[in-house]
Amino acid sequence: MNEMSTEGLRGAVPHAVTTPDRIPAARYYDPAFYELEKQHLWPRVWQMAARLEEIPDVGDYAVYRNLDQSVIVIRTAADEVKAYQNHCRHRGVELVQKRGKARGGFICPFHGWRWDKDGNNTFVYEPTAFSADNMCKADLDLVPVRLETWMGCAFINFDDGAPPLRDTLGDFGRKMDGFKAEQLRAEWWLAARLPVNWKLAMEAFMEGYHVATTHPQLLPMGVTNKPGDARYIKLPDDAVTATFWITMGSTMPDEVDSRQFIDAYAEVMQVLSEGMAGMTSPEEVEIVRSLRDTPLPAHPAAAAAAFRTILNDAIADYYKSNGMDCGDFNALDRERLATNVNFLFPHFFMLPVHGAASSYRIRPTGPEECIFELWSLKRYPVGQEPPIPPVPEPKPHDDPSWPPIPRQDYANLPRQQRGLHGAGFEYMRLSEQMEGLVSNFHRLEDGFIGGASQAALVKGMQTVSGAIDVPVRYWE
Numbered sequence: 001m002n003e004m005s006t007e008g009l010r011g012a013v014p015h016a017v018t019t020p021d022r023i024p025a026a027r028y029y030d031p032a033f034y035e036l037e038k039q040h041l042w043p044r045v046w047q048m049a050a051r052l053e054e055i056p057d058v059g060d061y062a063v064y065r066n067l068d069q070s071v072i073v074i075r076t077a078a079d080e081v082k083a084y085q086n087h088c089r090h091r092g093v094e095l096v097q098k099r100g101k102a103r104g105g106f107i108c109p110f111h112g113w114r115w116d117k118d119g120n121n122t123f124v125y126e127p128t129a130f131s132a133d134n135m136c137k138a139d140l141d142l143v144p145v146r147l148e149t150w151m152g153c154a155f156i157n158f159d160d161g162a163p164p165l166r167d168t169l170g171d172f173g174r175k176m177d178g179f180k181a182e183q184l185r186a187e188w189w190l191a192a193r194l195p196v197n198w199k200l201a202m203e204a205f206m207e208g209y210h211v212a213t214t215h216p217q218l219l220p221m222g223v224t225n226k227p228g229d230a231r232y233i234k235l236p237d238d239a240v241t242a243t244f245w246i247t248m249g250s251t252m253p254d255e256v257d258s259r260q261f262i263d264a265y266a267e268v269m270q271v272l273s274e275g276m277a278g279m280t281s282p283e284e285v286e287i288v289r290s291l292r293d294t295p296l297p298a299h300p301a302a303a304a305a306a307f308r309t310i311l312n313d314a315i316a317d318y319y320k321s322n323g324m325d326c327g328d329f330n331a332l333d334r335e336r337l338a339t340n341v342n343f344l345f346p347h348f349f350m351l352p353v354h355g356a357a358s359s360y361r362i363r364p365t366g367p368e369e370c371i372f373e374l375w376s377l378k379r380y381p382v383g384q385e386p387p388i389p390p391v392p393e394p395k396p397h398d399d400p401s402w403p404p405i406p407r408q409d410y411a412n413l414p415r416q417q418r419g420l421h422g423a424g425f426e427y428m429r430l431s432e433q434m435e436g437l438v439s440n441f442h443r444l445e446d447g448f449i450g451g452a453s454q455a456a457l458v459k460g461m462q463t464v465s466g467a468i469d470v471p472v473r474y475w476e
């Protein structure tokens with residue numbers, strides 16, 4: 001696609017991103033724009049519909065809803081999961097409402113039509129009372145929805161012409177395969193109802209630029225984000241992980257004391273663990289503490305690199321000796337795939353720290369409201385997995401039970417949504433170096449709304465999915 005035709009497409013999109021580091025505010029509240037997303041984005045993308053541990057046995061199903069669509073995700077065999085539109089082929093009643101077990105298939109509660117778990121219609125009450133035209137098999141079986149399983153999750157796509165999920169994953173796929181994310185199980189699952197546009201909610205997690213101000217507890221003691229102060233930290237350009245740069249960013253002298261360094265590292269992991277009520281597991285914090293007598297090089301960068309290698313191996317050994325698989329963390333580091341926050345277009349995040357992770361999914365429920373779900377994911381020995389968490393009832397964004405870190409993020413969001421309406425606030429101005437993912441996301445969205453070619457959209461998805469904190473990128 002040449003430059004001119006791309007510009008032509010973008011011109012057809014209302015509130016289009018025409019300057020990459022400026023995002024028009026109306027994209028976050030104009031109902032007409034929301035409608036365009038509903039028509040041109042959501043029906044054509046892979047959506048994370050369920051975690052597979054929700055449906056462990058044949059016949060187990062989970063319902064995934066987004067906008068006005070409802071889909072049944074059902075395990076049809078030990079190694080097979082399928083999806084159907086959740087509506088009766090007679091007069092449209094939703095067949096199931098929540099997660100459940102359909103051992104004998106589905107029965108419509110209105111007039112009793114039935115289907116087996118493979119979606120075949122098995123019963124119509126008084127079929128001779130209908131014209132033959134209305135009783136052909138294709139009209140009676142449940143409508144299938146494309147589904148692919150990967151990374152311990154079921155993904156669905158309403159577009160039969162969309163590329164396979166694998167072709168769209170970009171670096172996100174390599175990261176999660178190397179991390180063996182498919183081995184993780186949900187420790188807990190929560191949901192927040194946020195009074196903000198779904199994109200705004202996601203973008204609070206697309207850059208680490210906000211961490212120093214919004215989450216000051218994540219700064220090492222004595223460090224500040226006030227420019228001009230001698231204790232001001234500048235984030236290193238080549239940060240491997242958040243824990244790495246936070247530890248590195250402390251006001252350590254030219255030479256580090258090994259024990260002091262390892263204690264600081266354990267402290268950061270502890271604060272993350274408490275702040276997220278997950279994300280780093282307490283077992284891993286204990287492993288850090290158990291290493292405190294490890295001698296490290298005196299130079300801070302060398303100490304950090306050496307410690308990370310030692311710690312990665314110690315954590316991997318812990319998992320393997322307890323019968324859990326976790327991948328090679330040092331190989332991920334060498335390939336620069338061990339980033340802490342990773343986005344999967346269009347609405348999903350994975351946040352691994354060493355062997356555990358948090359995960360987010362965001363779904364719109366109106367132009368200015370959304371559901372933000374969080375999972376804490378851990379590795380468990382076979383047979384010791386926790387019970388399946390119940391489907392969460394969304395809680396208000398300011399519910400006092402939120403762990404400290406999401407509570408801090410959620411506190412900014414309603415204020416930001418209101419501020420976007422302010423007269424004279426035409427667009428967000430982004431750092432093209434640190435907030436590039438926000439721009440990359442919106443320009444890919446414009447590609448969907450404006451009718452870019454499938455080849456351009458695939459390249460865009462491969463470019464956008466992966467680490468956060470990336471610069472503005474181009475793919476056309």
Ligand code: FES
Binds near residue numbers: 089093111
């Ligand atoms: S609406 Fe389902 S059987 Fe009539």
Ligand SMILES: [Fe+2]
Binds near residue numbers: 204205214405
């Ligand atoms: Fe945050």
